[in-house]
Each structure stands twice: as C-alpha cells, then as structure tokens.
Amino acid sequence: MPVIPCLSCDTEEPPPPIPQDRKVLIEEFTGVRCVNCPAGSAEIESLLFNYGEQLIAISIHAGFYANPYPESQYDFSTPEGDNLENFLGIPIGYPTSVINRKLFSTESDLQLEGTISWAGHIAQEVLIEPKINIEIENEWDSNTRKLTINIAGETVEPIDEKVRLTIFIIESGIKDTQLTPSGKDNDYVHKHVLRKAITAYNGDEVASSLDVWDLIDEEYSYTIPSGWDADNCVVVAFFHNGSTNKEILQAAEKHVTP
Amino acid sequence: MKIVYWGLLFLIICQFSYAQNDASRLSGSLEANGNFFMEDSLRKAYGTPQYDHQLYGAEAWLQLNYSNWGFDVGLRFDLYNNSNLPNPQGSDSGVGIGRWYIKKSIHKLGISAGYLYDQIGSGIIFRAYEARSLFIDNALYGLRLTYDLTDDWRLKVFTGQQKRVIFSENPIFDTYPSIINGGSIDGFFTGDEDSKWSMAPGFGVINRTLDDETMNGLVSNIAATYHVNDSIGLKYNVYAFSLYNTLTFGKFSWYVEGAYKTAEQYFDPDALKTRKDMPSETTSGKLVFNDGSVLYTSLSYANKGFGVTVEAKRTERFKLKTDPNAPLNNGAIGFIPPMSRVNTYRLTARYQPATQELGEWAFQGDFTYAPNRKLRFNVNVSHIRGLNNPTYDYTLLRDTALFYNEIYTEVTYKIKRKWQFIGGVQFQQYNQDLYEVKPGAPIVETVTPYIDVLYKFDRKKSLRIEAQFMDTQQDYGSWLFGLAAFAIAPHWTFTVSDMYNINPNPGKIEIPEDKNGKKLKLHYPRFDIFYAFKGNRFSLSYVKQVDGIICTGGICRYEPAFSGIKLTVNSTF
Numbered sequence: 061m062p063v064i065p066c067l068s069c070d071t072e073e074p075p076p077p078i079p080q081d082r083k084v085l086i087e088e089f090t091g092v093r094c095v096n097c098p099a100g101s102a103e104i105e106s107l108l109f110n111y112g113e114q115l116i117a118i119s120i121h122a123g124f125y126a127n128p129y130p131e132s133q134y135d136f137s138t139p140e141g142d143n144l145e146n147f148l149g150i151p152i153g154y155p156t157s158v159i160n161r162k163l164f165s166t167e168s169d170l171q172l173e174g175t176i177s178w179a180g181h182i183a184q185e186v187l188i189e190p191k192i193n194i195e196i197e198n199e200w201d202s203n204t205r206k207l208t209i210n211i212a213g214e215t216v217e218p219i220d221e222k223v224r225l226t227i228f229i230i231e232s233g234i235k236d237t238q239l240t241p242s243g244k245d246n247d248y249v250h251k252h253v254l255r256k257a258i259t260a261y262n263g264d265e266v267a268s269s270l271d272v273w274d275l276i277d278e279e280y281s282y283t284i285p286s287g288w289d290a291d292n293c294v295v296v297a298f299f300h301n302g303s304t305n306k307e308i309l310q311a312a313e314k315h316v317t318p
Numbered sequence: 319m320k321i322v323y324w325g326l327l328f329l330i331i332c333q334f335s336y337a338q339n340d341a342s343r344l345s346g347s348l349e350a351n352g353n354f355f356m357e358d359s360l361r362k363a364y365g366t367p368q369y370d371h372q373l374y375g376a377e378a379w380l381q382l383n384y385s386n387w388g389f390d391v392g393l394r395f396d397l398y399n400n401s402n403l404p405n406p407q408g409s410d411s412g413v414g415i416g417r418w419y420i421k422k423s424i425h426k427l428g429i430s431a432g433y434l435y436d437q438i439g440s441g442i443i444f445r446a447y448e449a450r451s452l453f454i455d456n457a458l459y460g461l462r463l464t465y466d467l468t469d470d471w472r473l474k475v476f477t478g479q480q481k482r483v484i485f486s487e488n489p490i491f492d493t494y495p496s497i498i499n500g501g502s503i504d505g506f507f508t509g510d511e512d513s514k515w516s517m518a519p520g521f522g523v524i525n526r527t528l529d530d531e532t533m534n535g536l537v538s539n540i541a542a543t544y545h546v547n548d549s550i551g552l553k554y555n556v557y558a559f560s561l562y563n564t565l566t567f568g569k570f571s572w573y574v575e576g577a578y579k580t581a582e583q584y585f586d587p588d589a590l591k592t593r594k595d596m597p598s599e600t601t602s603g604k605l606v607f608n609d610g611s612v613l614y615t616s617l618s619y620a621n622k623g624f625g626v627t628v629e630a631k632r633t634e635r636f637k638l639k640t641d642p643n644a645p646l647n648n649g650a651i652g653f654i655p656p657m658s659r660v661n662t663y664r665l666t667a668r669y670q671p672a673t674q675e676l677g678e679w680a681f682q683g684d685f686t687y688a689p690n691r692k693l694r695f696n697v698n699v700s701h702i703r704g705l706n707n708p709t710y711d712y713t714l715l716r717d718t719a720l721f722y723n724e725i726y727t728e729v730t731y732k733i734k735r736k737w738q739f740i741g742g743v744q745f746q747q748y749n750q751d752l753y754e755v756k757p758g759a760p761i762v763e764t765v766t767p768y769i770d771v772l773y774k775f776d777r778k779k780s781l782r783i784e785a786q787f788m789d790t791q792q793d794y795g796s797w798l799f800g801l802a803a804f805a806i807a808p809h810w811t812f813t814v815s816d817m818y819n820i821n822p823n824p825g826k827i828e829i830p831e832d833k834n835g836k837k838l839k840l841h842y843p844r845f846d847i848f849y850a851f852k853g854n855r856f857s858l859s860y861v862k863q864v865d866g867i868i869c870t871g872g873i874c875r876y877e878p879a880f881s882g883i884k885l886t887v888n889s890t891f
Contacts, residue, residue, distance in 0.1 A: 095755055095756070095757055096587070096602070096603070096755070098601065099591075099601040099602050099603045102593055102599075102601040103543055103601070105593065105595045105596075106542065106543040106593060106594040106595050107542055107543060108595070109594055109595035110541075110542040110543065110594065111542070123365075123407065124365065124407070130827075146367065149408065149486070150366075150367075150405060150407050150408030150409070151405075151407075151408075152404075152405050152407075152408075152645055152646060153645060153646060163486060165531065166495060166529070166531050166532055166535070166641075166643075167643075168482055168483065168484040168485075168486070168492070169484070169485075169486060170486070172643075173645035173646075174585065174643060174645050175539075175543075175603065176535075176536070176539055176585055176605065176642055176643045177535050177539070177643040178539070179535070179538045179539035179540075179541070179542040179543055180531075180534060180535025180536065180537070180538040180539055181535065182538070182542070183534075183535075183538035183542065239757070240757075241602050241757050242757070243757060243758050
C-alpha cells in the first residue's frame with residue numbers, strides 16, 4: 061500500500077473558547093445617612109434596566125454615612141465593606157462607584173464621584189471581550205441553610221498576571237431607614253446590599269498566570285444567617301487582576317435559591 | 319528621578335549665572351505642614367487612615383523663582399505624604415513638580431508658558447488660582463501672550479488645559495482633557511492732568527471645548543439613563559463673555575461687571591429626573607442645558623474717616639467647568655465673588671455662605687466711620703436669597719428661600735499706644751439645609767457678641783485676650799470661645815485658646831451623651847507656640863478642633879474634626 065502523505069495532518073491548536081458576553085461590575089459605595097445616595101441607587105437601577113444581564117451591581121455600605129440611625133433595624137456596614145473602601149480608595153463624596161475596578165483615562169481615581177460618568181464607562185466596558193469565562197453553580201440546602209458555591213473559570217486568552225477570585229453575597233429587598241432629600245424614609249427598599257465576602261475582601265489568588273484553555277475550579281461553602289432572606293440573596297463572583305492593577309476580568313451572578 | 323533632574327538643572331543654571339551676573343535674582347518660599355494624629359472618638363476625630371494606623375501626614379510646597387537675562391523662571395516642588403488635604407476622609411501620597419513657568423518680555427510682547435495663574439476681570443468667567451487650604455489649584459497649563467497696544471491698553475490671549483492631581487499615577491500632576499482658551503483686552507484712560515476721574519474698562523471671552531471621550535460618556539449617560547422627557551442636546555463648546563469697568567471719580571469708585579455664558583450641559587443636583595426604569599418616579603440631579611449670567615457691581619466712597627461700600631450680585635445658572643463630571647469644587651473655570659464679610663474670629667467665622675453658582679441674589683454693605691485716630695466704627699450687612707424665578711420647575715429651596723443674612727458690628731478704640739479694644743456683635747441667619755446639604759435642617763440663627771483686647775506692656779511684650787459667645791439653638795448649640803496670646807517681639811508668640819460647647823443642642827445626634835443621656839459639654843482646646851526670625855516662621859500647636867466648613871472667598875469645603883499636633887514652617891527667601 062503506498063503511503064499517502066497527509067498534507068493536512070499537522071497538529072493544529074484548537075481554537076480558544078468562545079468568550080462570554082462581557083459582564084460589568086459596578087460597586088456603589090453608599091450609606092443610610094447619605095442624602096444624595098438614593099439618586100445614585102436610582103441611577104444604577106436605570107443602568108440595570110438598560111444593560112440587563114450585562115451589568116451586575118453591588119451596594120457597599122461603608123464609611124461615616126453608613127452608620128445606622130437609632131431607628132434603623134439593620135446595620136448594613138461590614139468589615140469587608142470598610143476594607144474595600146480603603147482598598148479601592150476613599151472617595152471625596154457620595155454617591156460614588158467603581159466600575160470594573162478600572163482607572164479610566166479621563167478619570168483621576170477608581171472612585172467615580174457623582175453619577176454622570178457611570179453610563180459612559182459601562183458602555184465602553186461591555187464591548188470588551190473577557191479574557192476568562194466564569195460560571196457559578198450554587199447548591200442550597202434550605203434545612204441547614206448551607207450554601208455550596210462552585211466557581212468554574214476557563215481562559216480565552218493568556219493572562220500574564222496573578223489572577224484573584226472574589227465572591228460576595230448580596231441581598232436585595234431589605235426595607236429600612238434611608239435619608240433622602242425629602243427626609244428620612246423608614247420604608248426605603250435597599251437593593252444589592254453587600255452582606256458578606258466569602259473569599260478575602262480583596263480576593264483569593266487562584267493563579268500566578270494563565271494560558272489559553274486553562275481551567276479554574278474552586279469550591280466554597282457558607283451558612284446563610286437566619287436573618288437574611290435567602291430568596292433575595294445572590295452570589296456575585298469575579299476574577300480580577302492581582303498584580304499591576306485591580307481590573308476585573310469577568311464577573312457573574314447567580315441566585316442562592318433555585 | 320525626573321524631579322531630581324529638573325531640580326538639579328534649575329540649581330546649576332542658577333549657580334552658574336549667579337556667579338556670572340549680578341543682575342540675577344533667586345527667590346522663593348516654603349510652606350510645610352506636618353500633622354500628628356491622635357485619635358479622639360469623643361470629638362469625632364477617628365475613622366480615617368491617619369487616625370487608624372498612619373498617625374502622621376504632611377504637605378509641603380517649595381517655590382523657587384529665578385530672574386536673569388530678561389527671563390523669569392520658576393519651579394515648585396509639591397509633596398503630599400499621607401495627606402488628608404485632598405480628601406478629608408482619605409489619605410493621599412505623591413510628590414512632583416507642581417508648577418513650572420517661563421516668562422519673557424520682548425518689547426511689548428509678554429510670553430508665559432507652563433502652569434499659569436491669571437484671571438479676567440473679577441474672575442467670573444476665568445480665574446486660575448490656588449487656595450492650598452481648600453486643595454484648589456486650577457492653574458492653566460499652557461501658553462499666554464500679552465501685548466501692550468499702548469501704555470494703557472493691553473491685549474491678552476491664552477490657551478491650555480486645566481491642571482489636576484491624580485494620586486494613583488506617577489507623576490501625580492496631569493490635566494483635564496478639555497481645552498480652554500480665551501483672551502481679554504484691558505485699558506485705562508482719564509481726562510487731563512487735573513481731571514478727577516478715570517476709567518479702566520475691559521472685555522474678556524473664554525471658550526471651553528470638551529474632548530471626545532468625555533462627550534461620548536455624556537451621550538452614553540443620556541442614552542442609558544434618561545427618560546425621553548429629560549433628554550437634552552449636548553455641545554462640545556461653551557463660550558463665556560464678560561464686560562467690566564472701574565470708574566473712579568473723586569472719592570467714588572464704581573466697579574460693574576456683566577458676564578454671559580452660552581447654553582451648555584451641566585449637572586444640576588436639584589433638577590428632577592424621571593427614572594427610566596420607573597417613569598412614575600423621579601430622583602434629584604441630572605444634566606440640564608441652559609445659558610447663564612452674572613451681574614455684579616460694587617460702589618465705594620471714602621473720605622476723611624468715612625467709608626462705605628455697597629455691592630450687589632445676581633447669579634443665574636453660571637456653572638462653568640472644564641469637565642461636567644468633576645465633583646465638588648474641582649474643575650471650576652471661573653470664580654464668582656463672595657458676597658459676605660470675611661470674618662476672622664473663631665465663632666464669627668463658623669458659618670460662612672458658599673457662593674451658589676446656580677442662582678442667588680446677594681447684597682452687601684460695609685460702612686466705616688473713624689472720627690479720629692483712636693476710634694473706629696464698622697457695620698457690615700449681607701443678604702443672600704434665591705432668585706424667585708417662577709420658570710423653575712423644581713425645588714422651593716433654591717427658588718425663593720432665604721440663604722444668608724448677617725449684620726456685623728465692630729467698634730475699635732485705642733488708648734495711647736498701650737491699649738486696643740475691639741468689640742461688637744454679629745447676627746446671622748444661615749441656611750444649613752442649602753449650604754451643608756442637610757435636608758430639613760432649620761435655619762441656624764446666631765447672636766455672637768465678641769471682644770478683643772490688646773495691651774502692650776512695653777515695646778516688646780504684649781498680651782491679647784479674645785472672648786466670644788455664640789448664642790444659638792440650632793446645630794451644635796451655643797459656644798463660648800476664649801483666647802490669650804502673649805507676644806515677645808520680635809520672635810515669640812504663645813497662645814492658648816478653648817472653644818467650649820457651653821449649651822449643646824439636645825437634638826444634635828453627633829454630640830455624644832453621658833450615661834444619663836445628657837449631651838456632653840465638650841472643650842476643644844488649643845495651644846500654640848510661634849517663632850519668627852527673619853524670613854522664617856515656625857509654629858507648633860496642640861489642637862482639638864470641631865468639624866465644620868472652611869471657606870475661602872465663597873468656595874467652601876467640609877473640614878473634619880482634628881485631634882493632634884500640628885507643625886508648620888513658612889519661609890521666604
């Protein structure tokens with residue numbers, strides 16, 4: 061039998077994974093004593109209405125304005141929230157937010173005080189394909205209130221940086237006092253409130269660098285406190301740079317309960 | 319390293335030319351502040367990185383100026399170490415060349431390049447200046463040309479970008495991306511040699527052009543979050559014009575200025591915005607598109623111990639910024655003159671009205687009568703209120719409300735060269751809801767009598783005693799302030815003072831309580847030692863300071879409580 065040379069039998073690298081739609085994370089710093097913050101939160105709701113699943117919001121109660129009132133039922137401030145404010149930069153004023161933890165070329169800081177610039181930066185970020193895909197799987201036991209979180213990551217491009225993973229639990233639909241321009245509103249509905257960082261507040265290092273097709277597989281567990289409404293709780297997870305900057309590579313969110 | 323190269327080059331040039339040319343001149347100044355933080359949770363001095371773990375913060379500005387061969391060059395080294403000056407709640411560090419400039423005059427042409435401070439008229443449409451205590455430094459980084467058309471008429475043009483500080487980068491000094499350019503023509507003329515009148519007219523124009531990225535961000539913002547009812551047009555360019563004149567006639571002086579800004583987009587924090595996700599609801603704050611104007615006039619008369627100045631100002635929608643996103647006082651291109659007295663005593667200066675760019679009517683009158691060298695009377699009256707413009711469709715507050723009232727009286731009496739007595743009463747009404755964004759806060763009404771006595775033991779030693787009492791039911795409640803300053807000329811001054819919350823407002827949540835729920839009457843003491851020798855002045859202070867608002871020329875910002883030790887050095891050479 062003659063040997064027929066196979067002209068196209070050279071080993072080819074498989075194409076990289078298909079990148080997910082980019083999901084942008086907006087971390088709003090807020091507080092119940094901040095009179096202008098309801099306007100900031102309303103701006104975020106408008107942005108969520110506009111961008112849908114491509115935008116994930118977290119409201120971090122931190123700093124002086126987060127001190128609860130005597131009539132408040134809850135204290136939304138957390139040690140991780142205060143640590144995050146120091147980590148991302150203490151803003152000059154509220155409302156303020158950090159978008160994908162990116163220092164944009166027209167800005168002087170990660171913190172974007174005021175709401176005018178948020179939409180423009182989000183519009184830029186949603187167009188950038190992520191370098192890594194991320195998936196969240198939650199296992200919820202309603203009897204023990206134990207939540208098991210599985211994070212899967214798959215790189216689309218090489219990442220020549222340390223990569224960190226941060227996981228938060230946020231809760232929406234919490235009715236409590238908030239200062240507004242019309243005075244205190246005791247029935248204000250707080251949304252996307254940062255309740256807990258499952259990882260370190262500045263993330264757990266999961267890789268020192270990554271090639272294409274590299275996989276990340278992490279599992280965490282946490283018992284949801286009885287005072288939280290698990291049906292209103294969401295797991296937010298994101299990979300981010302851990303070396304030269306703090307930029308978020310890709311984010312995802314998933315409800316705690318099915 | 320670039321800083322080292324710049325500095326060495328500058329010094330080498332100075333040293334070489336100094337040795338070669340007696341006409342050269344080197345001068346400069348140093349201002350340095352060192353703060354040592356001591357936590358005091360009772361007085362709300364806590365919760366910032368400096369109190370938590372840094373314990374120390376500093377700022378310094380070293381300015382060097384050199385003149386030779388018809389050139390003026392200057393360099394300024396700026397330093398921030400764990401500083402809470404840029405952000406009172408934060409901590410920022412960075413060093414760099416905060417300013418450099420080169421100036422040269424060639425016949426009638428003046429050339430300046432680098433970081434430039436300047437203004438047009440009173441500054442309404444353009445003022446590049448620095449106010450270090452407020453962390454304001456909006457120098458224009460660019461080029462300025464002046465041309466003396468005649469001995470009395472000067473033409474000026476300039477172009478550049480406004481300076482800003484970015485602590486997250488190295489170097490920390492940058493510029494806003496928008497371009498600012500403009501110019502003015504200023505003149506002076508009078509009658510013949512015996513004429514009693516003169517005029518100094520002027521006209522200025524400013525243009526700001528937004529960059530593409532900022533404009534794209536505004537477009538995205540409106541597209542993503544604005545209901546169709548709130549949608550506005552956007553413009554890259556805004557123009558502002560100012561016409562001004564000073565007329566001097568005998569003992570009268572009359573300044574008038576009118577400024578107009580073309581329609582552009584700016585952020586109005588009070589404008590109601592329909593929520594795009596819930597059109598039945600609104601929030602406060604949105605971009606609006608309007609033109610604006612300022613009218614300002616000041617009339618003065620002075621004659622043999624009698625002086626009177628009356629001022630009026632009307633401001634409407636005159637927010638002029640290099641970047642509509644820039645928060646608070648950042649990015650301001652112009653400066654609207656304040657319309658209240660600059661008070662210097664601790665309690666009389668506690669409540670100061672910040673200039674309201676979006677709308678206010680303001681009036682001020684100052685009357686001085688000195689029948690002889692020993693006695694002087696002064697009365698100052700300020701009144702600031704909303705515009706009462708029925709075309710506004712939002713908020714009563716800015717529309718018709720009282721903003722600020724003040725009556726300030728002062729009597730100065732000197733006895734020989736030994737005694738000086740200054741005393742009077744201040745009456746204030748201060749809209750804390752407006753000026754400090756505290757919705758529902760009542761008008762703060764204060765009555766503050768004060769006295770200031772200076773006694774000179776001899777040519778070298780003197781003692782000054784101050785006492786003030788602020789009577790008010792609002793905000794923190796009533797205060798008592800006392801100060802004693804002992805000076806040994808020409809070098810030493812020792813002061814001790816205390817600000818005492820003698821009758822705290824039971825409704826003020828921020829005032830701590832004892833175990834019985836009674837508000838604590840806190841003291842805020844201060845001890846200072848000053849030493850001055852030739853061009854140097856040193857001070858060392860132990861300070862407990864209540865939080866408040868500090869203002870310079872109508873521009874204000876929040877100043878947090880302070881507890882600790884301050885060391886300052888000021889030097890001119």
